[in-house]
Amino acid sequence: MVRVLLAPDKFKGTLTAAEVAGALAAGIRARRPEVRIDIAPVADGGDGLLDACLAAGFTAVPVDAVDALGVPVRTAYARRGADAVVELAAICGLARLGALRAPVSASSRGVGLVLAAALDAGCTRIVLGIGGSASTDGGAGLVRALGARVLGARGETLDSLHGAVKLDLTGLHRALRTAAIEVACDVDNPLTGPRGAAAVYGPQKGADPDQVELLDAALTNWAEVVAAATGADHRADPGAGAAGGVGFAAVALLGGRLRPGTELVLTLTGFADRLAGADLVVTGEGSLDEQTLHGKAPAGVAAAARTAGVPVAGVAGRCLLDENSLRSLGFDDVYSLVAEAGSEDEALTNPGPLLRRIGERIAEGMA
Numbered sequence: 555m556v557r558v559l560l561a562p563d564k565f566k567g568t569l570t571a572a573e574v575a576g577a578l579a580a581g582i583r584a585r586r587p588e589v590r591i592d593i594a595p596v597a598d599g600g601d602g603l604l605d606a607c608l609a610a611g612f613t614a615v616p617v618d619a620v621d622a623l624g625v626p627v628r629t630a631y632a633r634r635g636a637d638a639v640v641e642l643a644a645i646c647g648l649a650r651l652g653a654l655r656a657p658v659s660a661s662s663r664g665v666g667l668v669l670a671a672a673l674d675a676g677c678t679r680i681v682l683g684i685g686g687s688a689s690t691d692g693g694a695g696l697v698r699a700l701g702a703r704v705l706g707a708r709g710e711t712l713d714s715l716h717g718a719v720k721l722d723l724t725g726l727h728r729a730l731r732t733a734a735i736e737v738a739c740d741v742d743n744p745l746t747g748p749r750g751a752a753a754v755y756g757p758q759k760g761a762d763p764d765q766v767e768l769l770d771a772a773l774t775n776w777a778e779v780v781a782a783a784t785g786a787d788h789r790a791d792p793g794a795g796a797a798g799g800v801g802f803a804a805v806a807l808l809g810g811r812l813r814p815g816t817e818l819v820l821t822l823t824g825f826a827d828r829l830a831g832a833d834l835v836v837t838g839e840g841s842l843d844e845q846t847l848h849g850k851a852p853a854g855v856a857a858a859a860r861t862a863g864v865p866v867a868g869v870a871g872r873c874l875l876d877e878n879s880l881r882s883l884g885f886d887d888v889y890s891l892v893a894e895a896g897s898e899d900e901a902l903t904n905p906g907p908l909l910r911r912i913g914e915r916i917a918e919g920m921a
Contacts, residue, residue, distance in 0.1 A: 556920060557590045558582060559832040559864075561825070563851040564602045565840040565871050568905045571595035571602050572609065577906045578836060578869065581913020586920060594828045596837065598851040599738025599815030600685025601643035607632040610823035612639060615675070619667040622646040622660040622688035629664075631672050637679045638672035639822065640665060642797060643686030648759060651688055655760025658768065659714070660689035662800050666699025673729040681822060682804065683738040683815065684797035688759055690752050690769045691715060692745065692776040693803020701725035702807065704779075715772040721783040723807070730808055737804045738815035740849050743795030745788075745802045746774045751795035759798070773799055780806050816854035825858060835859040836916060838869035842888065846875065853883050860884035867916055869909065871901055889915065 560575040569577070575593045582589055594610070597603040608614055612632035621627050627650070632639040643649060646664035665682070672680055689695065694704055694715050703722040704712045712718055743749050752761065752769035761769060776799070777789035784806060788794055793812040794802035804810035820826075829835065837855040839846065846853050852868060859866045868880065868888040880888055889912045891901035901908065 555588065555590050556586070556833050557592065557831055559592045559594060559828060559835045561594045561596050561828075561835060561837045561855050562869060563596050563598065563837070563839040565905060567840065568871065568902060569909075570605060571597065572605055573906070574838070574869070574909060577909035578913040578916070581910040582917040584910070585914045585917035589917065589920070592828060592832070594823065594825060596816070596823070596825070596851045596855055597683070597819050598685065598740055598849070598854075599683035599819060601641065601647060601649060603639065603641040603683040603738070603819065604630065604632050604644055606819060606823055607639045615672075617668050617671045619645050619664040621650050621664055622648075622662075623651065623654065623656055624661065624663070627664065629668060631668050633672070633675075633677065636677055637681065638675075638677035639681045640668050640672065640683070642682065642684045642800065646688060647686035648688040649686060656688075657690060657756060657759045657761035657765050660759065661691050661695035662687065662689050662693055662798065663695030663699045665800070666696035669696070670700055670727055673727055673733060678732065679734045679736070681736045681738065681818065682810070683819075684800050684804075685738070685740070685815065687797035687800060690756050690759060690761070690773070690798035692751075692773050692799030693801075693807070694718075694776060696800055697726070697803050697807050700727045700730065700808075715776045718776060718779050721779050723783055726807070735804060735808045735810035736818060737801060737810045737812045738818045739793045739796045739801050739812040740815045741796050742792035744790045744792070745777055745794040745799050746770055749795070751799045754795065755798065777802070814849055816849055816851045819851070820854055820858060825855070829858060829862050829864060832859075832864050834867060834920065835864050836867045836869060840871040841874065842868060842870040842872070842880070843874040847879065847883070856884035869912055871905065872898070887919070
């Protein structure tokens with residue numbers, strides 16, 4: 555019996571990874587009902603991480619937290635044994651805010667509340683996906699939620715980085731002393747400077763040039779405060795600027811280790827085991843483009859499949875890569891919604907039926 559492994563990432567702004575897989579599966583079954591279909595949604599550490607883990611057998615643990623603006627939200631982390639997976643985007647990410655932006659005041663506090671809940675529940679390994687952040691607070695909100703205190707010149711507790719002169723770590727969650735923190739991170743930006751968190755990612759979070767300058771100055775001061783408290787300066791570490799500086803705080807204050815997101819997620823979800831015995835892998839994302847070449851989830855899936863000798867079909871909303879790039883990634887065939895529909899508008903407004911049609915075409919091409 556032919557076995558097809560459907561392992562797409564989300565089509566950002568239109569469909570979740572599970573919805574993409576469901577539409578493809580419907581199309582394949584319409585033409586080849588005898589085909590065995592295995593669905594394994596993937597992610598690279600941003601939104602969709604929890605879905606990928608839940609599909610791989612983790613259990614959702616509901617938690618009360620706050621979004622980037624401090625508004626209460628009901629969210630969850632995923633748990634399997636003593637392992638917990640926390641998705642920043644699902645808690646205080648940019649997508650949660652819709653059209654709202656608060657580049658100076660947005661906070662990472664919510665993700666700290668969820669981390670604290672997982673630690674309180676006895677989890678000893680935390681995998682933290684930090685893609686899709688709405689804040690540029692250097693992870694200060696995160697560590698405050700875990701018990702640290704950011705202090706001003708008069709010893710007062712501050713709710714922001716501005717005016718910070720000292721960091722009190724005496725109340726930091728005790729479980730962090732023994733817990734292993736792994737951070738899914740796919741960027742190598744430092745915390746500050748022209749390639750730092752504020753300069754590179756601040757504008758997409760709504761910061762104007764003056765606010766970018768203000769945020770970078772605050773992050774520079776924060777790095778010095780943290781260095782004084784810990785005796786080590788991590789501001790220039792590759793990935794310190796990820797998620798508005800959450801990467802910095804995770805390494806400098808939580809003892810975390812930054813790891814390539816796709817690699818970490820594929821290992822966490824047991825993708826190699828799901829791949830065994832597959833006759834075809836189908837993966838993809840909203841746009842196959844230059845970013846895909848730099849470690850995005852479909853590239854990781856295609857590489858794993860190529861190593862295992864399994865053919866790979868790519869599916870995307872649009873494909874901006876040339877044939878040589880696609881072949882180098884390991885794709886044997888690529889289908890796009892734009893090509894299927896004939897227009898970008900229809901690809902955006904009608905992705906489900908288009909994916910079903912692509913699923914039918916994939917099935918018709920099977921031996």
